[in-house]
Amino acid sequence: MRIFTVVAAVAAVLAFGFAAYAGVAWYSASNSSESSFASARDEALRSGQVGVTNFLTLDYKKVDEDLQRWLNSSTGDLRAEIDKDKDSRKKQLVDAKSVTTSKVLDAAVTELDDRAGSASMIAVVESTVTPDGGQKVTKINRYLTKLTRTEDGWKLSQLGPLRSGV
Numbered sequence: 122m123r124i125f126t127v128v129a130a131v132a133a134v135l136a137f138g139f140a141a142y143a144g145v146a147w148y149s150a151s152n153s154s155e156s157s158f159a160s161a162r163d164e165a166l167r168s169g170q171v172g173v174t175n176f177l178t179l180d181y182k183k184v185d186e187d188l189q190r191w192l193n194s195s196t197g198d199l200r201a202e203i204d205k206d207k208d209s210r211k212k213q214l215v216d217a218k219s220v221t222t223s224k225v226l227d228a229a230v231t232e233l234d235d236r237a238g239s240a241s242m243i244a245v246v247e248s249t250v251t252p253d254g255g256q257k258v259t260k261i262n263r264y265l266t267k268l269t270r271t272e273d274g275w276k277l278s279q280l281g282p283l284r285s286g287v
Contacts, residue, residue: 157235158233158235161233161235162230162233162240164274164275165230165233165240165242165268165270165275166228166229166230166242168268168274168275168276169228169230169240169242169244169266169268169275169277170225170228170244171194172194172195172266172268172275172276172277172280173223173225173228173242173244173246173264173266173277173280174223174224174225174246175190175191175193175194176191176194176195176277176280177221177223177246177248177264178221178222178223179214179219179220179221180220180221181214181215181217181218181219181220181253182220184211184214184215185211187214188203188207188210188211191203192204194276194277195276195277195278196269196271196276196277196278197269197278198278198279199277199278199279199280200276217252218252218253219250219251219252219253219255220250220251220253221248221249221250221251222248222249222251223246223247223248223249224246224247225244225245225246226245226246226247226261227244227245228242228243228244228245229242229243230242231243238269238270238271239267239268239269239270239278240267240268240270240275241265241266241267241268242265242266242267242268243263243264243265243266243283244263244264244266245261245262245263246261246262246263246264247259247260247261248260248261248262262282262283263282263283264280264281264282264283265279265280265281265282265283266279266280267279267280
């Protein structure tokens with residue numbers, strides 16, 4: 122009977138020790154600079170994917186909504202350019218009479234400066250363009266995006282096609 126008490130006490134001490142070690146290790150890992158950097162990277166990636174999708178999804182019947190979504194997803198020079206050319210873009214989109222739906226197939230943050238609040242991301246996007254009364258055309262393109270962290274989170278500050286060989 123005494124041996125079982127000793128074994129149980131040793132097992133309890135070992136279990137407590139392991140639990141304490143695991144708790145300290147988990148706390149250290151979750152509060153490390155690597156964890157903070159990974160969180161910033163993941164947040165930039167999510168916001169970048171949403172921003173790219175917002176910019177590449179257009180419906181000529183909802184141009185005002187789409188342009189507002191562009192403005193909400195952008196900052197800096199990109200936002201200023203959209204705001205400045207809003208009327209001509211609106212006319213161009215309405216005249217095109219097409220609906221484009223896009224989805225990000227894959228994306229990765231290629232650069233991140235967490236202190237400066239800047240990031241770069243590449244994305245592979247599938248877009249389906251349906252002209253009014255026409256046949257759907259699906260294309261897959263790659264895009265290079267620059268992101269800037271704002272008070273409202275990460276926003277696109279540049280967006281452009283990624284050329285082959287780059």
